[in-house]
Amino acid sequence: MAFQYQILAEQIAEKIRQGKLVAGQRLISLRQCSEQQNVSMNTVKNCYELLEAQGLIYVKNKSGYFVSAKKSVIQHTPRPTHPDFQSQPREVSNLELQIEIQQASIDNKLIHLGAIQISPNLVPVEALRRSIQRALKHSKPEDFLYSDKQGHMRLREALSEHWAEDGFYIAKNDIYISNGCMPALSVMIQTLTEIGDSIIVPTPNFNGQLRLLAALKRKIIEIPADTDGFDVERLAQVMQSSGAKACLLTANFQNPLGFCLSNAQKERIAQLAHQYQCYVIEDDIYAECGFSFKRPLPIKYWDQQGYVIFCGSVSKSLSTAYRVGWFCLPQRLQHLRAQVLMSNVAVNTPLQLGLADLIYSRAYREHLTRLKPILMAQVEQYRQFIITAFHQVGIGLNQPNGGYALWIQLPEQIDSLAMYRFAQRQGINIVPGEVFGEDGRYKNCIRLNAGHELSDEIRDAIVLLADWTRGQLTSVNVA
Structure with a gap:
């Protein structure tokens, strides 16, 4: 379900892609856009902030919003697919693994891609x-x-x-x-x-x-x-x-x-x-x-x-x-x-x-008002960077309308538990899909936290995971 600001952002993004809005062109003001589209000022503000996070527009202090000189292209990737299955009573079979991963997810010595939590700076x-x-x-x-x-x-x-x-x-x-x-x-x-x-x-x-x-x-x-x-x-x-x-x-x-x-x-x-x-x-x-x-x-x-x-x-x-x-x-x-x-x-x-x-x-209430657009932009920054890092790998990636959990579906050949073990050795914390359900249905999925700023350290960690994935796929193909 897309929110109004996302629909409006996609409409403006499409005009940029088609050249109807050109590099350096000033967008209409928040108030003008609100009146023109018959939406609230907050909807327009969220829309412009999303476009800014995607690199399509930028803001000049006291001048307004402009189309970026370098027209970034919003990168899309398929959403994860999920299997159907019979619903029946059963035990949760992996409690020891659940406990191990929970303890690792709160280890502050590791890079924060595991536990879903916002940055202390927020x-x-x-x-x-x-x-x-x-x-x-x-x-x-x-x-x-x-x-x-x-x-x-x-x-x-x-x-x-x-x-x-x-x-x-x-x-x-x-x-x-x-x-x-x-x-x-x-x-x-x-x-x-x-x-x-x-x-x-x-x-x-x-x-x-x-x-x-x-x-x-x-x-x-x-x-x-x-x-x-x-x-x-x-x-x-x-x-x-x-x-x-x-x-x-x-x-x-x-x-x-x-x-x-x-x-x-x-x-x-x-x-x-x-x-x-x-x-x-x-x-x-x-x-x-x-x-x-x-x-x-x-x-x-x-x-x-x-x-x-x-x-x-x-x-x-x-x-x-x-x-x-x-x-x-x-x-x-x-x-x-x-x-x-x-x-x-x-x-x-x-x-x-x-x-x-x-x-x-x-x-x-004021904190929540400030937090929402920050999280929105931050999550989109993570998404765009993940798509770039995993280029040509063939992943599925969710696009949440709230929260800051990112669910990545990797190629079927990839064992996310093996990725988790590798990441631990590199000082990186992720959560493998194995612990989100039974029967190994999500063994090729991982969950990442997008609650922290996308620092160089986190960027390097994501690239390392992507490179490891490529290495695993190469090994499978050679075999």
């Missing part, structure tokens, strides 16, 4: 410092006693108001604060299911979720996903036939594929959850990392019967080190409050109050 450190200082200055004596295991009321109120501004409402009393998103998912999985139960997941799926399910001794029922999303009617069939109590879904900028489901699909999922009484545990951790000004709505927005549990955190939009997340218990499940509170771990109160201040001061 963290609003000064605003965060001021918010934490203000929170401590205005804290009350009871804030330094044992904290409410549901979470501090001020943060729950702040989150409720923050989401309402984005178009969906969750009552403050339904919000539970957790030590990040994964602990939130863990609490809800253990609350709604038992050991040996099956959880429905689309694959390829975030390896951390699969690792969690394996550690909790839950089985999985996989349904095929691709860069457009997943078949919601297949989800309906599996809900009906499997008797699964829950499914674990990311509708907005899923990791690793980056898809964003349509509103109609999200509404349908909420209806299916009610129809088959199969709870949807919604991991919405990437929703605030979209490239569009407007935050996409979660599945929870369409939940009328209380079968969707909304979970998330600020680890992808603010900092992976800021361990504050949440899960939202609908009224249908409020009778489980005592059980949930026993499972939940109380969160550091000053951090909660600091985040609440960041939200109320508007600093968090």
Whole structure:
């Protein structure tokens, strides 16, 4: 699903390719383009920033945007293809490998192409410092006693108001604060299911979720996903036939594929959850990392019967080190409050109050406004460099509309686990496709993080991976 700014950018890019816009020509202003195309100023701004990231236009201070003298060509590459398969309950078979790769992905001595995290340079450190200082200055004596295991009321109120501004409402009393998103998912999985139960997941799926399910001794029922999303009617069939109590879904900028489901699909999922009484545990951790000004709505927005549990955190939009997340218990499940509170771990109160201040001061909203176009441009820079580095290799590459996970499908002859081992020896961190599903379906795929600036070090690492791939293909062809 392309956003308006992407459609507009492609239209302008096509005019540049056809010579209708020539080198050095000044583009119409943001305001003029907004009026001419009948779109918002933010849409035009995002469009121009995308074209700038692609090298097609450049900006002159106080003069506007101009067509680049050297007309760069937007490089396209096929999107990854994904196999169909039967959906059936099964164990997650590679837990030891999952754990090994997770530990490697957070090794700060390695080049950051593994764990999906934004650069420390994108963290609003000064605003965060001021918010934490203000929170401590205005804290009350009871804030330094044992904290409410549901979470501090001020943060729950702040989150409720923050989401309402984005178009969906969750009552403050339904919000539970957790030590990040994964602990939130863990609490809800253990609350709604038992050991040996099956959880429905689309694959390829975030390896951390699969690792969690394996550690909790839950089985999985996989349904095929691709860069457009997943078949919601297949989800309906599996809900009906499997008797699964829950499914674990990311509708907005899923990791690793980056898809964003349509509103109609999200509404349908909420209806299916009610129809088959199969709870949807919604991991919405990437929703605030979209490239569009407007935050996409979660599945929870369409939940009328209380079968969707909304979970998330600020680890992808603010900092992976800021361990504050949440899960939202609908009224249908409020009778489980005592059980949930026993499972939940109380969160550091000053951090909660600091985040609440960041939200109320508007600093968090301002941070998101600055972050979106930066991520959009950065992801496109990575994509264009990867396409160049892997020239004539024959790869598939996703084009996410949000988030910063890049999914690369390599030629069938390439073993991504062997690439992972090679990369480790070179001090480079990547994640092989092996851990995103079962049956080796993604053994020729890798996931890369585009959350850091595309430095010379990272460029060299990508070129090294591309050269290794060419060497492997040559060896196979010679053999």
